[in-house]
Amino acid sequence: MSTPAISLQDLDISYGDTKVVRGATFDVARGESFALVGESGSGKSTVLKAIAGLAPEWTGEISVLGKPRGHGTDRAFSEVCQMVFQDPYASLHPRKTVDTVLSEPLAIHGIGNRGARVVEMLGAVGLDRRFRFRFPHQLSGGQRQRVAIARALMLEPQVMLLDEPTSALDVSVQAEILNLLKRLRREQGLTYLMVTHNLPVVSFMCDRMAVMNKGRIVEIAPKTALYDGSFADPYTRDLYAASGGNPDADPAVAAALKTKDTA
Amino acid sequence: MLTRDWLLDDSPATLMQANLGRAWRMTTALLRNPLAVAGLLIVLLLLATALFAPWIAPESPVGQNLSARLLPPSAAHWMGTDELGRDIFSRVVYGARITLLIVALVAVISAPLGLIIGAVAGYFGGWIDRILMGLTDVFLSLPKLILALAFVAALGPGIENAIIAIAITAWPAYARIARAETLTFRNSEYIQAVRLVGGSHGRIIFRHVLPLCTSSMIVRVTLDMAGIILTAAGLGFLGLGAQPPLPEWGAMISRGRTFILDQWWVATMPGFAIILVSLGFCFLGDGLRDVLDPKQGGEK
Numbered sequence: 001m002s003t004p005a006i007s008l009q010d011l012d013i014s015y016g017d018t019k020v021v022r023g024a025t026f027d028v029a030r031g032e033s034f035a036l037v038g039e040s041g042s043g044k045s046t047v048l049k050a051i052a053g054l055a056p057e058w059t060g061e062i063s064v065l066g067k068p069r070g071h072g073t074d075r076a077f078s079e080v081c082q083m084v085f086q087d088p089y090a091s092l093h094p095r096k097t098v099d100t101v102l103s104e105p106l107a108i109h110g111i112g113n114r115g116a117r118v119v120e121m122l123g124a125v126g127l128d129r130r131f132r133f134r135f136p137h138q139l140s141g142g143q144r145q146r147v148a149i150a151r152a153l154m155l156e157p158q159v160m161l162l163d164e165p166t167s168a169l170d171v172s173v174q175a176e177i178l179n180l181l182k183r184l185r186r187e188q189g190l191t192y193l194m195v196t197h198n199l200p201v202v203s204f205m206c207d208r209m210a211v212m213n214k215g216r217i218v219e220i221a222p223k224t225a226l227y228d229g230s231f232a233d234p235y236t237r238d239l240y241a242a243s244g245g246n247p248d249a250d251p252a253v254a255a256a257l258k259t260k261d262t263a
Numbered sequence: 264m265l266t267r268d269w270l271l272d273d274s275p276a277t278l279m280q281a282n283l284g285r286a287w288r289m290t291t292a293l294l295r296n297p298l299a300v301a302g303l304l305i306v307l308l309l310l311a312t313a314l315f316a317p318w319i320a321p322e323s324p325v326g327q328n329l330s331a332r333l334l335p336p337s338a339a340h341w342m343g344t345d346e347l348g349r350d351i352f353s354r355v356v357y358g359a360r361i362t363l364l365i366v367a368l369v370a371v372i373s374a375p376l377g378l379i380i381g382a383v384a385g386y387f388g389g390w391i392d393r394i395l396m397g398l399t400d401v402f403l404s405l406p407k408l409i410l411a412l413a414f415v416a417a418l419g420p421g422i423e424n425a426i427i428a429i430a431i432t433a434w435p436a437y438a439r440i441a442r443a444e445t446l447t448f449r450n451s452e453y454i455q456a457v458r459l460v461g462g463s464h465g466r467i468i469f470r471h472v473l474p475l476c477t478s479s480m481i482v483r484v485t486l487d488m489a490g491i492i493l494t495a496a497g498l499g500f501l502g503l504g505a506q507p508p509l510p511e512w513g514a515m516i517s518r519g520r521t522f523i524l525d526q527w528w529v530a531t532m533p534g535f536a537i538i539l540v541s542l543g544f545c546f547l548g549d550g551l552r553d554v555l556d557p558k559q560g561g562e563k
Contacts, residue, residue, distance in 0.1 A: 054455050075461035083459055091452035095474050097281050104470075105460035130274030133281040138273065148456075155460060 003066035005030045005159050005191035006051065011060035013043070013050045020046045021215045024060075030158075033185060033192040035202040035223075037239070038212035044195045045086075047212075048161045051193070052083045064159055079109065082152035083161040087168045088144035092136040098122075098147050099132045105154040117154070124187075125150040126180060142173035146180065153184070160185075162194040166201065166252065175255035178204060199226055199243040200250030204257070211236045292554045299550020305543025312359040320353035325508045333526045343528040345518065351532050354510035358533065361511045362540060365426055365495045366488050372430035374484050377437025382472045384438070385445025386464070396442065402435040407490075408497055415503040422511070425504040429494050433487065440483055441476045448475060478555035485548035489541035496537055512537050 004027040013021040021043040028034040036044040049055035051062055053073035062069040064081050085091040092101060102118045111117070119129055125146040136144055145165060152160060165181065166174040182205060185192055196202060202209050203226045211219045211233065219233040231237050248254060271288070275281040293299050312319060328348035336343045342351035384395035402410070414428035448454060449472070457467050496513025498504035505511030507518075512533040519530030 052459055054458070073458045073461070078459055078461035083456075085452040085456065087452065091456055093453040093471060093475075097278060099278060104457065104462070108461050108463075108466070133275040133278055134273070135281065135285065151456065151460070 002030060004028055005032065005065055006034075006193055007061070007063045008047070008051075009061035011047070011050065011058060011062060013046050013055055013058040015046075015055070015057065019215065021050070021058075021212075024212075024217050026210050026217065026220055028191060028193055030065075030191055031189055032208065033194065033206045035206040035209035036193065036195045036212060037197060037199060037202055037209050039197060039239070042212040043215040044212050045163050048083065048163050048193065048195055052081070052161055053077065075109070078105075078157075079155050080157050081159040081161065082155065082157040083163065084145075084149050084152050084165045086164040088141055088148050089168065091148045092144055094136055097133050097135055098127075098139075101147060101151055102154055105151065109155060121150045121154060124153070124184070126176075140173075141169050142176055145169060145173075145177050149177075149180065149184070153188070156188075158189070159191045159193070162192055164196055165194070167196070167198070171252045172255055174252035175259060178252065178256045179259065181205065198250070198252075199240065200248065200253040202226065203248070204253045211239065289554050293550055296550045296553060298546045299553070302543045302546025302548070302550060305539060306547055309359055309363060309540050309543065312356055313363045316356050316360055320350075320356040322350040322353045324349065324354045324357035324510045333522065333529070335526070336528055342532040343526070345515070345529050346522065351515075351528065354515060355512070355533055355536050358510040358512045358515065358536065359540075361422065361505055361509060362492055362495070362536075365422070365429070366491050366544075368426045369430045369433055369491050370484050370488070372426075373433040374437055374480055376430075377434035377439075378441045378473060378476055378480055379468075380434070381438035381441025381443075382445050382468050382476055385442035386449050386468055386472055388449075392442070395438070399435040399438045402432065403439070405432075407432045408494055411494060411498060412501070412503065415498060420503045420506060422505045422509065425495060425498045428498070429491055432494075433491065436487070437480060437483065440479055444476045444479055445472055448472075482548055482552040482555055485544055485551055488544035488548070492537060492541055492544075 006028040008024050008026055011021060011024040012019060013024075024047055026034075036047060038044045046055055050058045051064065051069065053069065053071065056071040058071070064077070069077065099118055102121060103114045106112075106114045106117060118132065122129055122132060127143060127146050127150070131139065131143065131147075136147075139147065149165070162181070166177050169177060178201065181192070184190060192205070194202075194205060203223050206223055208220065208222050210217045211221065213235045219231060219236045221231060221236070225231055226240070229237070229240055231240055248257065269280065270284045272280065272284065275284055293303070326349065328344070331340075331344050331348040333346055334340055334344040334348075340350050340352065342355060345351055345354070380395055380399070384392040384399075410432045411425070411428040414431055415424050418424040418427065454467060454471060457471055462471075495504055495511070496516065499511040499513025499515075500517040502514070502517065505514050507514065515533040516530045516537075519526075519533070523530050
């Protein structure tokens with residue numbers, strides 16, 4: 001087997017004196033879509049931040065595409081791994097146009113032909129080119145999240161970290177974004193590590209999942225477990241029962257399954 | 264091409280159009296506020312007066328005429344004459360230049376200085392923050408006028424030194440504001456996103472943090488203009504600012520103090536000018552705050 005896209009070994013993450021994540025260990029294969037599920041405060045977003053370099057206080061090992069990660073952000077890493085944040089209302093600079101936001105990664109990495117690349121990427125995420133010079137306040141939540149996804153894709157990374165990319169959006173828009181993410185993964189052969197608390201989204205988007213509770217990974221299960229409920233850990237069984245069983249019944253996922261991505 | 268529809272187009276075709284559209288929306292919002300318009304007119308009047316002083320002033324600001332000493336306001340001397348027979352109106356008009364020079368230079372020196380110090384302290388935090396803010400606190404803890412007095416006393420009286428002294432006393436307030444603003448969004452996701460794509464600290468501070476601090480800074484500087492004018496006038500009044508025969512408003516009041524009971528106009532006329540210009544900057548600052556502060560909905 002080739003080197004995994006993301007590999008965590010015995011990862012402990014802390015904020016100051018509080019340990020938030022303990023002993024996280026899992027591998028995400030190349031091209032796989034892997035979910036981290038758990039309730040609020042279980043440390044799942046923190047794992048993403050540590051991989052991205054935004055939560056530098058960790059011990060253990062993180063490697064991405066076979067290369068060990070340092071503790072901060074760095075330029076070489078930004079070309080292979082990018083992150084999409086949860087809240088599209090907080091992840092775009094209020095004074096910058098879509099064009100500026102999307103050109104910036106190219107400018108930082110000295111990549112030319114920016115205008116054409118921006119237009120091309122707008123098309124890839126299903127935004128009309130008339131959105132190019134709008135400010136964030138002139139965009140809806142779904143459009144903002146498309147811009148945020150486009151920004152993450154500008155450097156053509158192979159690994160995408162998705163931090164609840166749909167939870168701040170309303171149901172019909174969630175379906176659009178889920179379909180968009182699914183299509184982008186198929187077209188560009190991306191590896192996804194996705195944080196969510198929504199089990200139906202996992203069944204729609206992901207191949208495998210790790211369930212987190214109180215900073216520990218309690219179980220790693222394939223997505224088929226969501227259909228037959230074959231979970232080993234009691235906490236996971238409770239979580240599964242609370243989500244109500246049949247994952248396809250979730251309104252957002254049902255809408256996503258019905259409408260193919262039209263963009 | 265430059266029509267209203269083009270400016271307000273929801274889907275601008277170029278970056279310039281998008282920026283012009285935003286500027287246009289702000290301008291119209293500002294013009295809807297009557298007090299802001301009044302302030303803007305006063306400031307424009309000050310600018311025009313300073314620019315066209317030689318054509319507006321009927322007489323030389325320094326030309327003495329001892330046979331026309333201390334004349335009350337009349338058709339020939341709109342604001343009367345002072346103890347050396349100089350036309351007060353002409354002196355007030357030329358004084359606009361000095362006032363504007365002081366205000367502009369102080370703003371140009373202290374605002375960027377405070378902005379950068381505050382943004383750097385707020386962005387990095389930790390010991391950089393502690394050192395920079397400790398320095399700021401030292402300056403803030405001294406009364407402005409006293410500190411300015413000390414600097415002028417050390418540097419020697421004169422208009423340039425007064426400007427430097429006022430600028431040195433003005434920046435700590437801006438540093439505080441810039442730091443507070445920076446703290447509110449230094450951990451926000453759009454800043455983290457720039458770090459993730461590999462942006463350097465310098466790039467983040469100058470391209471992403473500073474633009475968000477500038478609007479509150481513009482408001483604060485405009486509101487402070489009145490204070491700057493008063494401090495300059497205070498230094499002039501104490502004889503440490505502009506030196507005679509320069510027609511600085513504060514120095515003029517100081518000279519008029521001797522005759523304030525019998526020849527009230529000598530001190531009052533430049534006093535009116537100071538009040539009017541201070542008021543103008545205050546109104547304009549208030550109006551700008553309504554337009555520029557995103558929390559007030561100016562962005563929506």
